Amino acid sequence: MMTDTSIRCVVWFGEPTSIERTRLAQAGWHTRVADASASGGGVGIRRGDTVVAMADVRKADMETLLSIARLMADHPRIPWLALLSSDTPVQAPEVERVLRASIDFFTAPIDLQRLIETLGTLAGNAPPPIVHADVPGITGNSPAMMAVVASLRKYAPVDLPVLITGETGTGKEVAARALHTLSPRRNHPFAAINCGALPANLVQSELFGHERGSFTGANARRVGHFEAAAGGTVFLDEVGDLPPDAQISLLRLLQEGTLERVGSTQSIKLDVRVLAATHVDLEKAVAQGRFREDLYYRLNVLRLRMPGLRERADDVLQLAQIFLDSFRKQHDSHARTFSALARKALKDFAWPGNVRELLNRVQRAAVVAEGAQISVADLDLEDVIAPRAGHSSLGLMRTSAERDAVMACLRESRFNISECARRLKVSRVTIYRLCKKHQLVLEDLH
Ligand SMILES: Nc1ncnc2c1ncn2[C@@H]1O[C@H](COP(=O)(O)OP(=O)(O)OP(=O)(O)O)[C@@H](O)[C@H]1O
Ligand SMILES: [Mg+2]
Missing domain, CATH: 3.40.50.300 (P-loop containing nucleotide triphosphate hydrolases)
Structure with missing residues (x-):
């Protein structure tokens, strides 16, 4: 936990404009400009300080990009943000490496308000989530x-x-x-x-x-x-x-x-x-x-x-961050937030186990995460981003498609649960749960 006396510092690899420096200073952030190739990352972090690293590649040439990407790989526990210019080649592998290692990125013209809010979240001063003060336990404003x-x-x-x-x-x-x-x-x-x-x-x-x-x-x-x-x-x-x-x-x-x-x-x-x-x-x-x-x-x-979590797409990220923050209050975890890709996966996943499943996945991810940000792999949601051939894709499906898929597979497996589970690459328990969920009564189907 950060204390109020700790210093908040943005180590800026690149060139902040004077407006950027001023706005950050007003929001309580020191800016230290660093040179990715020269300093080799000797950032000198004091224990207890809040440090965020800025990968400012707006004016970076290929060599600088590579040094920044290397630095990011060497310091996964520091939260990184990236700043791109409007013509940064986002498809270039070096840029992609930078983006993958960033918690969030901003494209010029930089939205300084959002940047400062993001820094606040990383420092643990996120704006309070929408909790309905007089309705305990209910989170979300979808x-x-x-x-x-x-x-x-x-x-x-x-x-x-x-x-x-x-x-x-x-x-x-x-x-x-x-x-x-x-x-x-x-x-x-x-x-x-x-x-x-x-x-x-x-x-x-x-x-x-x-x-x-x-x-x-x-x-x-x-x-x-x-x-x-x-x-x-x-x-x-x-x-x-x-x-x-x-x-x-x-x-x-x-x-x-x-x-x-x-x-x-x-x-x-x-x-x-x-x-x-x-x-x-x-x-x-x-x-x-x-x-x-x-x-x-x-x-x-x-x-x-009570709506399913997939009907509350606007709430998923907020709930995930709340679960992560409350986990961090009780346990040590490097994770502070979710990578951009992880956020996409959280939003796109169909959440068959709803809020409980989200809570479980976030807690497990907080335990296994190596760096400051939770990755898609930590959440075990790689299939949402890139479904692999022959791998279970049930999690991705909308409810009616899911019902149809289970039904079709049950037929093909002659209503043999084990066979159906094997074909869909899920557990037998999952098949029973899906039958229950979609009110497929096995005896009625034969
Ligand atoms: N809006 C919410 N905000 C925060 N936590 C929530 C919210 N909704 C559910 N949870 C958490 O999700 C978990 C499941 O909630 P709950 O037990 O109320 O679900 P349920 O609908 O009764 O599930 P089941 O049908 O399996 O009994 C609990 O840990 C609960 O605290
Ligand atoms: Mg219940």
Whole structure:
């Protein structure tokens, strides 16, 4: 972490104009002009100083370009920015080397405002990200996310159930917590329960409690999750997995505001708000008789759809930087930011695992990154930039294309999951997940 007393220095290989020097000085940056060929990189960095190197190739001849590219290769841990003139031959291999090693580049006429902002980001003084101050945990100002924030604000104070839908990792639980925190119930408990993870024979007792001796092993009276959250909010994750008897009890709680513990006939009055999430299609579960229609209508009074990350392209880079910054607060990492190519990959990738996948990839990249910038390889997203023949390209596909591809491959593999996984060069688990995601029921397909 940089302290306020540390010096911020731009080591400028090339020729800054006097306006550039002045603007940088006003923004608190010292400029040290260096000569790539002469100094050989003897930059003399003091520990604790913030140093950014500028590869100013606006007037560079071939020889200088080569020396700068060499310096950049020798000092990968220093963040480099590049300045090009409008006629710098960007296709030339030497220029390409410089660009690849740069975190960002600027073409003349240089946008000094953006340059200073970029330097600020590198010094760890990035402008604060768009976090919605009163909506905790929700980051992003893409149109899709602004719509979510507007719904959260509207739904939070209303004491009705909200059905939250969305693909895995889109932030359904984050949204449920935000609804609770924004509601008048905020000082009461919030309980998140994964209905799919409860053992089928214990669901009723876990949720609604039981009396002593009501079944073998019930040695003492036990208060269920609902009663424990009295006055607060219960978030039922994977509500589609609730077995039929628990569906009836939940319906009663929603309709009458009462519950009965297992082994008791006494009804207990209870005030909780119920939020529910699903990533299966509940309408289909209703049509197939697996989910009660009356319960579905009760839960689905207000509906919130969490957008997939690929619908929030404007948010991806901001989220990635937030995840990297927060990782750096807890762990040592050389990485401060993302290379230009890595940023392109982050924007172009289809993110099947959504925000959770982004978080995981950024954390792993922060661990493996050798230099100041995270590369495409660190993110394991090389295929996004240059798909290799015969390599899995599922990650690149838009949803409908992905469904078609999986379906076609399943057919070709005669619905053999292992064979299909081999052909698509993904794991078997991924095939199962994709079938679930696209509601391809294997038994129905044969
Ligand atoms: N807008 C966001 N800003 C910051 N972090 C987020 C955001 N949305 C999600 N996350 C993070 O992404 C991860 C996944 O979020 P969450 O558990 O809410 O997803 P989910 O939709 O419930 O996924 P699943 O369907 O797999 O249960 C969490 O680590 C969460 O903190
Ligand atoms: Mg969840």
